Amino acid sequence: MELIRPNPRRLPEIFIVTSPDSPEFSRLRSALRHSSVVALDAEWKPIRSRQVADSSDEAGGVPSFPTVTLLQIACRLYCEDSDLECSVVGSCPVFLVDLVSLPLLTVWELLREMFVSPSVLKLGFRFKQDLVYLSSTFSSQGCFLGFDEVEPFIDITSIYYYMKYQNSEKKLPKDTISLATICSEILNISLSKELQCSDWSCRPLTEGQISYAAADAYYLLEIFAVFEQKFRTEGKKISTLTELRFCKTTGGLKQVFMDSKTCENVVRNKFCSAFDMIRSSYLPINFSGDTGVGSCSQPSCKIAYPTDEHFLTIVKIYGERILLKESDRKPRVSRRRRERRSSVNTKDREQFETNGDWQGPTAWDPEFGGDGCPKFLCDVMVEGLARHLRCVGIDAAVPFLKKPGPRQLLDQAHKEKRVLLTRDAKLLKHQYLANNQVYRLKCLLKNDQLLEVIETFHLNISEEQLMSRCTKCNGSFIQKPLTHEEAIEASKGFQIIPNCLFNKDIEFWQCTLCRQLYWEGNQYHNAVEKFVNICKLST
Template sequence: MLQSKSKSDSNPNGFRSGFETHWVSTAESDDGLSLLRWALRHSSVVGLDAEWKPVRSPNPASSFPPVSILQIACRVSDPQLSPDSAGSGKGSLVFLLDLQSIPLPSIWEMLRDMFVSPNVLKLGFKFKQDLIYLSSTFRSNGCDLGLEKVEPFLDITSIYHYLHNRGKKLPKDTKSLAAVCEEVLGVSLSKELQCSDWSCRPLTEAQKSYAAADAYCLLEIFTIFQRRFSKEGTFPYKVTESNSSNATLGLKQILEKSDICENILRHKFCEASDMIKSIDCGNHPRNQIVLGPTSFRTTFLLDDSLSKIIKKYGERILLKESDRKPMISKRKGKRRSSLSSNCNKCKENDSAWRGPPPWDSSFDGDGCPKFLCDVMVEGLAKHLRCVGIDAATPSSKRPEPRQLLEQARKEKRVLLTRDAKLLKHQYLISNQVYQVKNLLKNDQLLEVIETFQLKISEDMLMSRCTKCNGRFIQKPLTTEEAIAAGKGFQVIPQCLYDRNIEFWQCTDCNQLYWEGTQYHNAVEKFINVCKLNE
């Protein structure tokens, strides 16, 4: 079964460039796999990612977790295809392969050939772990050889650090994909659903969108990198007849060009069946397509720009025999098996909140709730600030557990986390660590409100700076005062000059806010989330 979605439905993460998401869940109807084969034959760059059910308490003797979803984002580009025959000939398609439903032997050969094809550059983010799990999944489903190699390959982390460190040794502190996406594309990539149960069916539309965005952002990041290679003279780049002048532009540069912006944003691919029917081997003199259930070959060679990138920065992922076996912890294995029931009871007891909180008057507190949110619940910190609750984040970027606990103790805060390991430090800071159980930020907010019996009113909404947790000035600023206050670090949009609105400034970081559309939407959202209108 093949399901297609429009770009407006599949771009919730802020991407403005067009792409379509296709859910392929069975091989009985060949439309989905045929479209995938077509896209791979006409793609010189693909982004790869995989999702599986998170293992909460892994059994050392068990095998790797089976992969539930394989995401393949294809940057389609073939100058011999006319706009009338296959969309516009250029664009992006994201395929979500349901490995729980598709017979894996039917796609193994196609994926294996694509993974090692010299004419397809594969992109990934720390993809070796994904490949290990993928190979194990295919071997356990009748494909004895699994998927052992990916070449040529480019890791987004490696090339990102190369560009920023000019070839110096990679730092140990590597950025997350969300951080790279935010910095390079200016797009906030939500990771709320990363640890959701990917084995449950049906998947929600939010899960599908999350999975598609994770693979598609690799294409967008690489496009920005490719543009910078050309601009900074990393290698001589010449635009050939087979390349549009805009083929290597980054997302931000594309959107700045008025003559092509409208076409990009309004671009739509035709239906899958029409696209497949448009493939005519006789019209392509260079075609090497062998139509069949599993065959895969590209229709063209890599252009000069990609060839030189691969030659200079290309990598190879090759699994070893040791990668086939899960690592067994010798130190903890026996103890876990013998004390599993006791440990589970301890975790349940430790994760439950036992009041009163440190801001209570019995501890000489001021009665104002204060929290410290670690890196695993940073999104929750912003939500708490939006409803007027004091929610700080760690003072250092990668704090040790004892540093977190010391900051919470000094500032009389409750430490919020999803890391169960922090609970074992409870003896250092009695009754000041709470393990958040929900995954989604809205649910986490409600959980904290109910657990600590917080009183939220409509007057408290948007009363704190979401950037630094600071308070706002007591008296609002006029437009002229706001322009003067933001001079040098924040620009006030000209469309606000003639509007009679009030501006507010954070007393800590000086960030300016105003009661515009985003403000009213946020207020309405948290009224509903906190159920203030009931």
């Protein structure tokens, strides 16, 4: 897949909307009236296991939805407006609508109009789930039925699949791609998801949470910009097959594939409504508020934006509609999950969930047959911590399987005499299978998690241990450094060593397992300095 890779700009100015009387709220209203494309995302407060149980009892076994606490809106402006400080054509301000502080009734009408406005193309990433939670949050606060429709809408996943598989006859993969992967492949950006599971109900938000939330919405606009540029460059080279493939990804009818004529009609009917609405909504305007057919003084009125044939074609082909049905408003609980929940004793569940402190001894304790060397197993939620532990010389493994179950994780930890590190509270209820095998981390960031593990398990870290293990596979290094000749021989057909390194007095080390070569360059010294500070080592 050949993609046009721009240099994504740094995040634009971020406006946090906490009050309907604030300047930020006025800017949000103006931005929505003068935007051609709006990217949407939401963060919510998850329902903990005990909360689910309590709400199940009250609602006859059906848990409530999580409460949305933050709505992210990134707007691509198409005109200048005196109400916006960043009123530059093509700029993309990001608004974080704080639903904890803001009276929901004051923003409900504004959001509802934007969701159904044919003048604004909405972007999202698996936004239907967000819309369900958002609708539930607003309806619980007396906002009628909340929200039930978004149109026209384009899912970023469809854009990604178009750019990757447009000239391929391969079937679209069944696995759901992550936003971090899409950003990496299209924008060449590493999008950290460390704060995804943070507590979004706490106020004030941290700087990290603000940046994370803004990035999730803003980069949707950047991805669409790459897609739009590619579409304009290549022209409309889209076959009926391509249209059908994407009709399928958005839940198209099975009979579409049964008859070619029916197929053509369904595709036309599916996309043309949004296309015709946007085309008909275009009016010659001046941005003082005069639309050419009468002035509009209401701040919430819709203003059409200048469009071109390429943009309209994109909406025609890829625009879709999110429509919540009555069944979407009722949380589903599988029969197996209900049975499992009812079979677990309430006191035991509370004990497993509230007991977050480590209560030794450790799995590597010599009194229990261990060798005295700290060993950890980091599950998929904290795999980044495994690399940090290896950097300070601690044996840290990751699961053998790509998607291991709790029993498989515990079995690996038991056989290798490791402590399982996780952020998943559900694993704590499996403690009865093996005592002192699971520790749930409290911190979210890798640096903080590393320090938490060191302090909890009283690990002795010295500067000599730093960078003494292979960060790639967790193997140990060959006892003595390699000569230049040995390093050259070991790298043949495996690894490229820059020639400039051989003119310097640099030591080379090799992993005994994966044979990866390391050398003491600038990255090594920077890493040592970083972990000296994290581990609070005295130099």
